[in-house]
Each structure stands twice: as C-alpha cells, then as structure tokens.
Amino acid sequence: MNVSDDLEKNQQPLVEREWSRREFLLGAGGLAVVGVGALFAKSPIANAFQSLRPQTTDQGHVRLYQGDFYFDPNHMQWRVGDQVTLHLMNQSPNRPHEMWIGRGFDTTPTEFGPIATGFHTDFWDGVHINILEAYHVSNWVTNNAIVTSQVSPHPWLVTGPGNGNFSPTLEPGGYVTWSFTVPNKPGRWMYGCFVQSYIHYDEGMRGTIDILPAKV
Ligand SMILES: [Cu+2]
Incomplete structure (x- = not known):
C-alpha cells in the first residue's frame, strides 16, 4: 500500500x-x-x-445607502404624520450622488430622443425639514422645502426655488441626516439620483416609497 x-x-x-x-x-x-x-x-x-x-412602516431612524448605482433599500414605506429621521449615506468611493423624491418625469430632448432628467413633482414642496448632520456635501438644493433648522456652517445650502428640485448631493463618503414629519401626500412616490442626467437613474439608482394614509 x-x-x-x-x-x-x-x-x-x-x-x-x-x-x-x-x-x-x-x-x-x-x-x-x-x-x-x-x-x-x-x-x-x-x-x-x-x-x-402591509402596515409595516419605516419610522424613527431610517437609513438609506447610495452606491454605484443603487439605493439600499430600494423600497420604503412611510405613514402620513410619522416622524422620520433620514440618514442618507453615499458609500461610493469616487462618485457623487443625489436623492430626489418625486412623481412624473421632466424630459430633455437629445439626439437619441427625450430622456428623463428629473421628477416633475417635488415631494418636498412645503415640507418642513430639520437638517441635523451634514458631511462632505457638494450642495443641497432645498427648492420649496421649508428649512426650520440647520447645522452651520452650511455653504453648500442652496435655498429657494429656481435651482431644481429638493436634493442633497453627497460627495463620496458623504452623509446627511434630516428629520421631518411625513406630509399628507399618500400614494406611491419614486426616489432617484439624476447625476449625469439619466445615467445614474437608468443604471439602477432609484426606488419607490409607498406613503400610507395617517392612522385614525
Ligand atoms: Cu447617482
């Protein structure tokens, strides 16, 4: 052997x-x-x-991660009247990302046909927000949201309408935290990143939020 x-x-x-x-x-x-x-x-x-x-909702502290090219999670469920503290973190090593919430698309004509460059309706219109944390933020367009408190200094804050929809843009490794009361805008909403026009969104940087009616 x-x-x-x-x-x-x-x-x-x-x-x-x-x-x-x-x-x-x-x-x-x-x-x-x-x-x-x-x-x-x-x-x-x-x-x-x-x-x-179906009643399970994301409330309290909600974490949302950005990457190349995704949101994790890509679905959330909020309830009208709930207090949400949203932590948004960009985990990409080298790309900036933003976060819009809206409905419908605004399009821009290109030689390949019209492409979506953003949501038509801005979820954040008229919503009061408190900015609690901001690190490595490129800019934060607030559009028609009402910023009731913010960290300082905040040179990245772009207030007022006319600069595009509400959206923080985070540098690689950046994060922001803001709190708000879920507004009375029930139904399905979409979130997405429109950096490089439609490319990030099309590659998968998008998700859905179902907003449930307030508890009676
Ligand atoms: Cu992106």
Missing part, C-alpha cells in the same frame, strides 16, 4: 461524515421551513400576519 492510498483510506470516512452531516442539516432545515410554512398556512396567525404586513 502506498502513502496516497493510505491517505485516501483515512480521509474517506471524514468526507462521508461531513457529507452526511451537511445532508442532515439541509434536510432538517428544509423540514423546518416546510413545517413552519404548513403551520402558518393553517393557523389564524397567517391571516393576522398577512394583514399586518
């Missing part, structure tokens, strides 16, 4: 043990999932769970 045969012989049971253990774990896991699923499907808890699920 040579050395390699001997090794093979010694290792064989080990491999088998590993395999069977993995198989056991997978099998047990599968069974557990099926078991819980079956239990839920039959129990009234399933119905309660389903009816509760």
Whole structure:
C-alpha cells in the first residue's frame, strides 16, 4: 500500500461524515421551513400576519445607502404624520450622488430622443425639514422645502426655488441626516439620483416609497 492510498483510506470516512452531516442539516432545515410554512398556512396567525404586513412602516431612524448605482433599500414605506429621521449615506468611493423624491418625469430632448432628467413633482414642496448632520456635501438644493433648522456652517445650502428640485448631493463618503414629519401626500412616490442626467437613474439608482394614509 502506498502513502496516497493510505491517505485516501483515512480521509474517506471524514468526507462521508461531513457529507452526511451537511445532508442532515439541509434536510432538517428544509423540514423546518416546510413545517413552519404548513403551520402558518393553517393557523389564524397567517391571516393576522398577512394583514399586518402591509402596515409595516419605516419610522424613527431610517437609513438609506447610495452606491454605484443603487439605493439600499430600494423600497420604503412611510405613514402620513410619522416622524422620520433620514440618514442618507453615499458609500461610493469616487462618485457623487443625489436623492430626489418625486412623481412624473421632466424630459430633455437629445439626439437619441427625450430622456428623463428629473421628477416633475417635488415631494418636498412645503415640507418642513430639520437638517441635523451634514458631511462632505457638494450642495443641497432645498427648492420649496421649508428649512426650520440647520447645522452651520452650511455653504453648500442652496435655498429657494429656481435651482431644481429638493436634493442633497453627497460627495463620496458623504452623509446627511434630516428629520421631518411625513406630509399628507399618500400614494406611491419614486426616489432617484439624476447625476449625469439619466445615467445614474437608468443604471439602477432609484426606488419607490409607498406613503400610507395617517392612522385614525
Ligand atoms: Cu447617482
């Protein structure tokens, strides 16, 4: 018997043990999932769970990450009247990103046809915001939002209408935090980044926010 045969012989049971253990774990896991699923499907808890699920809202501190080219998460659910403190962080190592919230598109004609360059309706119109934190901000257009408090200094703040929609633009590694009360604008809204016109948005820097009516 040579050395390699001997090794093979010694290792064989080990491999088998590993395999069977993995198989056991997978099998047990599968069974557990099926078991819980079956239990839920039959129990009234399933119905309660389903009816509760659409009610889940992002409130309090909400974290939203920007990257090349995505928002994480790309869906949020807010409720009218809730207090939200939004932390927006640009995790890109080398690209600036912005964040608009709106509905409908404004388009610009190009040689390839019209492209969307921003949202037509600005979600932030008339909304009171408190700017709590700002780090490595290129600029922050406030448009028709009402800034009730802000950090200082704030040379990056571009106040008043006529400069585009409400949108902070963050440098790589930058972040901002602002708080607001979710305005009475229920329904589906979109968020997105329109840096380089439509390119970031088209590459995936977009998401949706469902705003639920106020709790009665
Ligand atoms: Cu972007």
